[in-house]
Amino acid sequence: MNGTAAALGEGLVGRATELAAITAFLDAASTGESGTLLVTGDAGVGKTVLVQQACRTTGSAPWIFTGAALPLASMTVPFLALRSAFRNAPGMDGVAHLLHGVSGASRPDVPVMIDAWLEDVCARRPVALVIDDLHWADVSTLDVLMYLIAGPSDRRLAIIATVRNGELGDGHPLVRWLADIRRLPRVVWLALGPLDRIDTGVQLAGLLGAPPHQSLVQEVFTHTAGNAYLNKLVVAGVQPDSRHLPAGLPDDLKAALLRSWTLLSPPAQALTQLLAVAGRPLRARDLDAVMAAKDGTPAALPLLHEGSNAGILDCGPDATHWWFHHPLIAEALLQRLDGDARKHWHAAFAALHEDSLAGAHEPDFQDLAALAEHHHFAGHVQEAYVWALRAATAAGNAGGTAEMVRLLRRALTLRVQLPDASETFEDLWSRLRTATAESGAQTEELEAVEALLALIDGGARPLDAAELLVRRTLLRHATGRAFMDLEDTRAAVRLAAVAPDSWQYALALAESAHAGLWHGSPGAAEQAGEALKVAVAANHPRALSYALTANAMAALDDDRAQDCQELAGQAVTAAAQSRDFWAYVHATLWRANATASWTSQRYADLMRAGRAQLLALGAPHAYVAKLAADEASSYLVIGRWRECAEALRAAHGSDPGVMADVDSRLTGARLAALQGRTAEAEAHLARADELYAAKAEFLNLGFDATRAEVCLAAGKPAAAYAAALDGATAAGMQPTMCEWLIPLAARALADLVSRDRDEGLPPARHLALLNGLVQRFPQVLQEAGDTSEEYQHQLAALNLLYDAEVGRAKDGGNYARTWRDAADALHLVSFRWEETYACWRGAEALLLHAHAHRTEAAALLRRGLDLAVELQATPLKEQLADLAARARIDTTTPAVPDISGQWPDLTPREREILGYVIAGRTYSEIAQALVISEKTVSSHISNLLRKSGATNRLDLSRLATRRAGAAQRPPDG
Known part of the structure; x- marks a missing residue:
C-alpha cells in the first residue's frame, strides 16, 4: 500500500479528495454554516467508511450522533435511525419518550421538540448527525430530518446521510423526499463512484x-x-x-450480489438469468423473441422494470437496452444455471443473432462477437470458428485489438477440431501475432512468434525466420526471459545473409550489433555501421530505426554524444513512421542518454515528453508505461517523489506489461524503502524478482542497488553488502545505478562495524572487508559513455559519500568535514535523499568527535530535518530528531540578527548575508530567503571571508558574533 493509502486507512484507497470535502463540510458547519450532505453511491463503494473516517479526522471536534436505518421487511419502526443516533445523547430526557415509545404512533410535535433540543446542544458544541442507509429510513425519520434541514442556517449543525443507489424503486418514500430537499439551500450532494x-x-x-x-x-x-x-x-x-x-465466485460474494435478486418474482428471476446468458445489453423485444418458444411466458418489459426497481438491472442511455447494474451479477446468475439450460439458451440466442445479421452489409463487431460466443457455448464448433474469425476481423477494423486477440485465440483452439478448415495454423498464428503486437500484449506475442518459428522452415524461408528470431530476442528481453540474447540475433544474421540487400538483413545486423554492444562483443560497432548502410539502401523505416539506434549506442560508447543524439532522433522519426513502438522507446531512451544523465530533471522531462508523444501516436500502453517507469525512476533519484508517484500511477493505469512492471516495481521499492515502508519495499522487490527470472543479466535495471537499499532499510546490512557486491562484480557492462553500489557496500560495512562495537565484538572481519573493498574499488563505479560535466559532478558527490562511509567505519579522526562536503556536493547534483542522509551523519560526527561545533551541527540537523520532512523520509526524520533531542539542540530556525549598523566595510547585501551566516543558515536557505542563486551566495561569502580574514563560515560566524557582542557592551569607566 502506498503512503496515501496508508494514511487514509483500509477502505479509503483513492478517496483523499472526497475525504477532504467531507472534512471541510464538517469544519464549515462547526463555524455556524449549517448544512446537509448526502453521500450517494452503489453498495460497497465505501460510503459509510468514508463518512466515519471524516468524522474521526475533523478538527472541529463535534458531538457525533450516528444512527442507521435497517431493512426491516416485516414492520416499520418509527424514528429507528434517530433512536440509535440519540441513544446516549446529553439532555434528551425531554424528548426521549417520543422516540422510544412503544406505540409506534408519529406525533406532529416530535420534529419541533428535537429541533429545539438540537438548537440547545449546538449552542454548546458543534453537532454532526450521521444517518447511514437513509434509503431504509421510515417516514417519521424523514419528517424529522426535513424539519432539521430547513432549520436555521447559522447553527453549528452538520447533517450527513448515506444513500445507496439502486434501492429507490417506483413509489419509494425517499424519492419524493429527495426531490423536496433538492430545492432547499445548503444541501450538498457527493456522488461516490467506484475505484479506478x-x-x-x-x-x-x-x-x-x-x-x-x-x-x-x-x-x-x-x-x-x-x-x-x-x-x-x-x-x-x-x-x-x-x-x-x-x-467461480466465492460464496460470500454471490450472496452479496444476489441478495436483491432473491426477492424478485420467479418470472423476473428467470428473465434476469436469461439476460445473463445473453452476455450483453439487449432490448425487451429481443428477450421476447428468445422466450417466444415457451408458452405462457410474460412480456419482458414489466419484468425488466421489476429488476430495475430492485437495483439489479439498468436501462441504458438509449432507453432501450437493458443490462445488469454490476457485471458480477451476471456471472453469479450464470453459475446458478445448469449446463444443459445454458446450452439451450445460448443456441436460442445464436439463432436470434443469425436472423438479425442476415442481409446486414457491415455487421457491428460486437454483434459478430456475441454470435461467436453463443455458438461456442452452445457447442457448435464449426459455426463458432467461422464467426470468431469474422468477429476478429471486424474487431481489428474497429480498433478493438484486445478483443481481436481473444477471438483469434478462440479460433486457434477450435481449429484443432476442424481438420478441413481452409485457414492454416500459420495463417492464424500470423494474425494473432499482428493483433498482439498492435495491443502491446508482449507475452502473447512471444507465444505467437514461438509458434511461427516452429512452423516455418528456416531453410526454405530464411528471411521470415530471421525477422522472427529478431522479434523473439526483443520479446524475450521485454518479458524477462533473457537479456539481449546474442545467439538468436547471430542466427538471424546468418539466415538473412542469403539476401544481403534485404531489410531483414539490415534488421538482423542492427539487433546483433545492439546485443553485442551490451555484451561488449568485439566488432559490434562495425556491424552497426554495416546495418545502417543496408537499411538506407533498402529504404525500410523499421529496419532503419533499429540500425540508427544501434549506431547511436555505438556513438555514445565512443564518447560522441552529439552524434548519438542526432542518430537517435532520426531513429525516433523512422520508428514513428513504421509504427514500431519497441523501436520508438529504444530510440527515445538513447536520445535521452546522450542528452542528459538519467539522474536529472532534464532526463525525466524527456521521458515525459516521449510518453506524451507515444500517447498521441496511439501506442499500446505497455510502451507508454515503459517511458513512464523510466520517468519515475529519474524523478525519484532527484527527490521529486510526488512526480515519481504520479509517473508510477500513469504506468499502472492499465496493465504495463512485464518490462515496465518490473521497472516501476524497482522504483516503487526504492521509494517505499526511503520513506520507511519497508514491508511494501520488500514486497515490490520480491514481485520484480519473480517477474524477471534472470535478474543479474538485465543491465538496464538497478536490481542489485535497489536490493541493497531495501536491505539497509530493513536493518539487514550483511545482505545489503552482498547485493551491492554482486552488482559491482557482475560480468559485462556496468548495470544501471552502478554508481550507488560501492557507497552502499561501504555503508553496509560501516553499519556492521558499528553493530560490532555496540555489541562489544571485535570489528576486525568487517574492517578487513572494508579494506578489501577500498583496495578493489578506490572510486565509485561509472557507466561507460557519459562524460558530461553533470555526470562528473554526480560521481564526485558519490565519491565523497563513499569516503565518508569509509571514515565512519574506520572511526579514524574527525571525518565530519567529509560528511558536510558530501552533503553540499549532493545538494548541487540534486541527490536529495543522499543529502539528507549525509546531513544526519555529518551532524552525528560533529557532535561525537568535535564537540565545539554545535552551531554547525545544529545547522546540519535543521537542514536534514527540512529535507526529511519534504521527502517524507520518515526513518531519516526520526534519526535526525532523535540526535537533536539527545544533543539537546533546538532545531527550530534561529532568527536572523540585524547587523545593519555594524561592519561598515561591507556592502548592504554582504551585511544581509552575514546575518544569515550568523543564524546558521545554509547556502540553499540563504538563496531561497533572498531570492538569489546559490552561486551568488557563495560569491558573497567568499568576499566576506576575504574581508574578515576568517578561514571558513564557522570562523566567520564566530568573529561576527564576537563583534556584535562587543558593540552591545557599555564602554569601560
Missing part, C-alpha cells in the same frame, strides 16, 4: 499483504468495476502471488 484500476491495485496490495500481479489487478477490476467491497470479497483466499482469480 490503479486504486483497485492499491487496495488489493493492502488486502493481500503484497503488491499484486498486474494480471490479477486487471481481472479483479474487470469483474468488480472497482467496487471496494466486492474487491475484498472476490480476492478472499487468493494468494499474494496469484496471477489470476480462481474459477
